[in-house]
Amino acid sequence: MLIFFVTGGAGFIGSAFARQLLRQFPTCKVINFDALTYAGNLDNLDGVDEGHHHFVLGDIANRDAVMAALAEDTDAIINFAAESHVDRSIASAEEFIRTNVLGTQVLLDCARERGVRRFLQVSTDEVMGSLPEDEKAFFTEDSPFQPNSPYAASKAAAEHLVRAANHTFGLDTVITRCGNNYGPRQFPEKFLPLMLANAMDDQPIPVYGDGLNVRDWIYVEDHCRAILQVLEKGRSGAVYNVGARNARRNIDVAKSVLDILEKPHSLLRFVKDRPGHDRRYAIDPTLVESELGWRPSETWESGLRKTIEWYQTHVDWVTRARSGAYREFYARQYGIEVGAR
Ligand code: NAD
Numbered sequence: 001m002l003i004f005f006v007t008g009g010a011g012f013i014g015s016a017f018a019r020q021l022l023r024q025f026p027t028c029k030v031i032n033f034d035a036l037t038y039a040g041n042l043d044n045l046d047g048v049d050e051g052h053h054h055f056v057l058g059d060i061a062n063r064d065a066v067m068a069a070l071a072e073d074t075d076a077i078i079n080f081a082a083e084s085h086v087d088r089s090i091a092s093a094e095e096f097i098r099t100n101v102l103g104t105q106v107l108l109d110c111a112r113e114r115g116v117r118r119f120l121q122v123s124t125d126e127v128m129g130s131l132p133e134d135e136k137a138f139f140t141e142d143s144p145f146q147p148n149s150p151y152a153a154s155k156a157a158a159e160h161l162v163r164a165a166n167h168t169f170g171l172d173t174v175i176t177r178c179g180n181n182y183g184p185r186q187f188p189e190k191f192l193p194l195m196l197a198n199a200m201d202d203q204p205i206p207v208y209g210d211g212l213n214v215r216d217w218i219y220v221e222d223h224c225r226a227i228l229q230v231l232e233k234g235r236s237g238a239v240y241n242v243g244a245r246n247a248r249r250n251i252d253v254a255k256s257v258l259d260i261l262e263k264p265h266s267l268l269r270f271v272k273d274r275p276g277h278d279r280r281y282a283i284d285p286t287l288v289e290s291e292l293g294w295r296p297s298e299t300w301e302s303g304l305r306k307t308i309e310w311y312q313t314h315v316d317w318v319t320r321a322r323s324g325a326y327r328e329f330y331a332r333q334y335g336i337e338v339g340a341r
C-alpha cells in the first residue's frame, strides 16, 4: 500500500492534491499533517474517504510531532505547508521563516531518519523574482534566484535546503515551481477569491498600483496533476516549472471576473501599491511538458467559470472564511472594514 505524507493538506492546493491522490490511488493511505492556521480549514476536506485519509493536527517545525506522525514505510512527503500570502510576509516575516524555512528543514531531517523514499517540495515562481515587461521573457528552470518579498525569500531558502539534502545526503528530492493558482477553496485574502467575494457582495475591488502587474494563472487541479507526475516520474534532484501559458494583467483578470458576474467595472478601486510589488511573472513549462508529458486540462475560460460557480454555490464557506481574524487583517491591509462600500 502506498503511503503519502501530505503537509498543509487542509489548505487550498494541499486539499485539492489530497483528493486527487485518493482518486488516483484508491487503496493508498494519505496522512494529512496540518497545523490549521488561519488558512487551514477542515471544511476543505469534506467528503474525503476517511478509510484512507488520516488527518493529523501538527506543526511541521515541531520535530517530535512530525516523527510521531511519519510512518516507517512512507513512500513520499509532499510539502505544501507554508505561510503563503505575500502581503502578510511584508507585514511580519517571522512565521514565514519558522514554517517555510525551519519547517522544511525539520521535514527533510525526519524524511532521512525514517527512510522516506521521495520528498517533493511545492515551490513557487516567486523565487525567481520579477520579469521585465517584455513579453518574450519567461522563467525557466535556469533563471537565477531573485526573491523580492520575505515570502519569496523564505521559499527560496527552503529550495536551497531541499537541494542540499539531495546533494549532501542523497535524499531523493524533486521541486515544482508554479505560478498563481485559482480554483475552489482558495482563502479570500488572495486576489481572485477576494475579488469574487467582494464583487458578489457589491463591495469595491482593491487593485494595487496601476493594475498592470502580470501573473501567470493555472487551475489548481492542473497544478496538482503536474505535482503527481513529477512525484511519479520526475528526475531526482530536478526542478520543474509548472505553468499553463496564461499570463494576464491584473486589471484584465478583474474585468473578466466582473463581466462573468455581470457586475459593473465601477467596482474597481485603484489603491496604494504593494511595497516591492513584482511586475511580471510568466512561466516557460517546456520541461514538464516535454519530459513528463504534462499538459493543463482547463482553459482560462473553463477554469474561471468553474471557480466562480464554486464560490457562488458555497457562500457559507466564504462567510465563515471571512469572519473572525480575517476582519482584522482586512481592516489593517485595506484601511476599510469588510463589507464597507
Ligand atoms: P494556503 O495558505 O491555502 O494553505 C497552507 C496550509 O498550510 C494551511 O492548511 C495551513 O494550516 C498549513 N500550515 C501553515 N503553517 C503550517 C505549519 N507550521 N505546519 C503545518 N501546517 C501548516 O496555501 P496554498 O495556496 O494552498 O499553497 C500551498 C503551497 O503551494 C505553499 O507551499 C505555497 O508556497 C505553494 N504555492 C502556492 C501557489 C498559489 O498560487 N497559491 C503557487 C505556487 C506555489
Ligand code: DAU
Pocket: 084, 085, 086, 087, 123, 124, 125, 126, 178, 179, 180, 181, 189, 190, 191, 192, 194, 206, 207, 208, 209, 213, 214, 215, 250, 274, 281
Ligand atoms: O506566483 C505564485 C504565488 O502566487 C504563490 O507563491 C503565492 O503563495 C500566492 O499567494 C500568489 O502570490 P501573488 O502575490 O501573486 O498573489 P495575490 O493573490 O496576493 O496577488 C495577485 C496579484 O494581484 C498581485 O499582482 C497583487 C495583486 N493584488 C492582490 C491583492 C490581494 C491586488 O491588486 N489587490 C489585492 O487586494
